[in-house]
Every structure is written in C-alpha cells, then in structure tokens.
Amino acid sequence: MTQDVSLQVNNLRVHYHTQDQAVKAVDDVTFSLYAGERLGIVGESGSGKSTLALALMRLHKPPAKIEGGEVILGETDILKVNREQMRQVRWSEISFIPQGSMNSLNPVMKIKHQMSDAIKAHQQGWTQQKISDRISDLLGRVGLSNSIADMYPHELSGGMKQRVCIALAIVLEPRAIIADEPTSALDVVVQRVVIQTLNDIQQQLNAAMIIIGHDMGLMAQSVDRLAVMYAGKMVDVSPVSSFFNDPLHPYSQLLISSLPSPDEKRELTGIPGMQPSLLDLPSGCAFHPRCPIAVEKCRQQIPPLRQIEESRRTACHLVEEKLR
Numbered sequence: 614m615t616q617d618v619s620l621q622v623n624n625l626r627v628h629y630h631t632q633d634q635a636v637k638a639v640d641d642v643t644f645s646l647y648a649g650e651r652l653g654i655v656g657e658s659g660s661g662k663s664t665l666a667l668a669l670m671r672l673h674k675p676p677a678k679i680e681g682g683e684v685i686l687g688e689t690d691i692l693k694v695n696r697e698q699m700r701q702v703r704w705s706e707i708s709f710i711p712q713g714s715m716n717s718l719n720p721v722m723k724i725k726h727q728m729s730d731a732i733k734a735h736q737q738g739w740t741q742q743k744i745s746d747r748i749s750d751l752l753g754r755v756g757l758s759n760s761i762a763d764m765y766p767h768e769l770s771g772g773m774k775q776r777v778c779i780a781l782a783i784v785l786e787p788r789a790i791i792a793d794e795p796t797s798a799l800d801v802v803v804q805r806v807v808i809q810t811l812n813d814i815q816q817q818l819n820a821a822m823i824i825i826g827h828d829m830g831l832m833a834q835s836v837d838r839l840a841v842m843y844a845g846k847m848v849d850v851s852p853v854s855s856f857f858n859d860p861l862h863p864y865s866q867l868l869i870s871s872l873p874s875p876d877e878k879r880e881l882t883g884i885p886g887m888q889p890s891l892l893d894l895p896s897g898c899a900f901h902p903r904c905p906i907a908v909e910k911c912r913q914q915i916p917p918l919r920q921i922e923e924s925r926r927t928a929c930h931l932v933e934e935k936l937r
C-alpha cells in the first residue's frame with residue numbers, strides 16, 4: 614500500500630557547536646511522516662527529540678546548527694528556502710506547539726486579542742467580524758466555549774491554556790503539526806483531554822502530526838507509529854501495536870518492560886545505567902554499555918537503521934537473531 618508522504622526527513626544532522634567540539638544532537642535522522650497519521654517520537658531527556666522538532670521548523674537557535682540533510686514538505690526542501698519563504702511556510706503548512714507553550718501566552722492580553730494578532734499576521738484584510746467568527750470557530754474546535762475569548766490567561770486552567778495554544782497552532786490549518794511534550798506539567802486527567810483534543814484536531818484537518826514525549830502509556834493510546842530516539846539517533850520505528858506487542862530493539866524492549874501492565878503480573882525492570890553524554894558517546898552502538906545482549910561487534914560498529922519488515926526499521930546488529 615502506498616501512502617502519501619506529508620513530510621520526508623532525510624539524513625538530518627543538527628550539531629551544537631561548543632568551544633571544543635561539535636555535539637551531534639541529531640545525527641543522521643531519516644523518517645517519513647504520512648498524510649493523516651500520528652507519529653510519536655519518544656526518548657529520554659537529551660536524546661535529541663526537541664532539537665529535532667525545532668530544526669524541522671527551522672526555529673533552532675545558535676549554537677545549534679543544521680549541518681546537512683533534507684526536510685521535504687510537499688515538494689519543497691524547507692532547509693533550502695530563504696527566511697521570508699520559511700516565514701510563509703511556518704504556521705500555514707507546518708505548525709508547532711512548543712514545549713511549555715501555555716506559559717508563552719501573554720499574561721496581560723485577553724485570549725481574543727492574542728488570537729486576533731495571530732490571525733492578522735497571516736490574513737491581512739479580514740474584517741473584525743470575520744476574525745471574531747474565526748476565533749469562535751477555533752475555540753470550538755479545541756473544545757472551549759467562546760466566553761474564554763474575553764479572559765486573560767491567568768483565569769484559565771493549565772489544560773485550557775494548552776488548548777488555546779493548540780487553537781493558535783491551527784489558525785491557518787497546516788498540513789503538518791508538531792507538538793513537543795504537549796502534556797508536560799499537566800495532571801493525568803488533563804493530559805488525556807489535551808491528547809484527545811490533538812487527535813480530534815488532527816482528524817478534522819486530516820493533518821499529519823508528530824507528538825514528542827516520554828510517556829509511553831499516553832503514546833500507546835494516541836499515535837499510529839512510534840519512533841524511538843537514543844543519543845541523537847533514531848533507533849527504532851514501528852507501528853504502535855507491533856512496537857508494544859513485539860518490540861525489536863533491546864532499548865524498546867526495556868522501555869516496555871519498565872511499564873506497569875494492568876493485565877499481567879510481572880516484575881518491573883528498569884533500564885540499567887544512564888543515557889550517555891552527547892559530549893562523550895561510547896564507541897559503536899551508543900546503547901551498548903546498557904544493553905543486556907551486547908556483543909563485541911556492538912562496541913565497534915554503529916548499527917545502521919535498517920528496514921526489517923515492510924513498516925519497521927531498527928538499528929541493532931542482533932535483530933535478525935531475535936527474528937529467527
């Protein structure tokens with residue numbers, strides 16, 4: 614089955630330049646985002662997932678620098694367009710809900726004025742009535758009543774503020790949306806409301822969506838495919854059901870075995886050790902010091918991300934042995 618690709622990322626590399634060396638925060642990352650799908654990207658802090666999100670929007674700041682690769686949106690490599698062209702693409706074609714976005718709302722402006730500014734920045738010539746109708750439509754889409762348009766951010770709960778940020782991200786009905794840790798700092802019940810809002814929006818717009826996070830339980834319920842990042846690399850990409858039922862990569866296996874299961878009584882196992890510093894990566898497979906099945910080859914050679922089944926790719930030297 615051929616699927617339309619909304620966003621194609623090829624060999625993307627983003628480095629942080631320090632005085633002494635270049636830190637490879639995103640190292641040769643390649644993936645496709647299909648039209649209408651929800652792709653989750655998970656990884657521990659420092660695995661490069663937020664740097665990846667910022668680079669996809671070209672919102673990264675020095676010392677981060679894109680060293681190479683392609684980010685193809687539709688027909689256009691957005692790493693090659695000039696700043697003004699990128700400004701037009703951003704929000705209209707691809708939009709972003711940054712980490713902690715609810716704290717970025719202006720505390721002294723009513724919600725309707727913040728939304729109206731966002732609309733006017735892209736839709737010159739709209740009448741005030743048309744803008745008010747659009748604000749009301751956007752608030753309705755994220756499950757908020759029109760009355761909150763007249764409120765200030767401090768009058769809203771965390772979940773409501775996050776839904777306002779989602780409304781701001783879809784002002785121009787983009788074809789791709791990236792949400793970086795959209796549920797952080799929210800309680801469990803509100804997290805589910807926010808994820809459900811994102812899912813509803815994604816379906817209404819038939820947009821492709823990337824949700825970045827580390828809550829595997831939330832991901833299991835909300836995405837179609839899951840990609841795992843480790844030490845700047847994408848190491849496992851799989852449909853979510855295969856990922857949880859039959860994980861291929863040893864890191865994914867450990868991530869899953871550290872999750873409690875309501876159906877099964879089993880001992881929870883943590884992942885030994887810590888993610889390595891990007892300033893001092895181990896040789897070969899960066900996961901080898903923590904991997905329970907590492908062999909000598911793992912210490913010497915970096916495993917490439919290889920296609921294992923039609924819809925699965927994994928970076929592990931020993932994956933064939935698992936499949937045998």
Ligand code: SF4
Nearest residue numbers: 898901904911929930
């Ligand atoms: Fe473990 Fe080796 Fe596979 Fe890396 S390549 S995940 S160290 S078995």
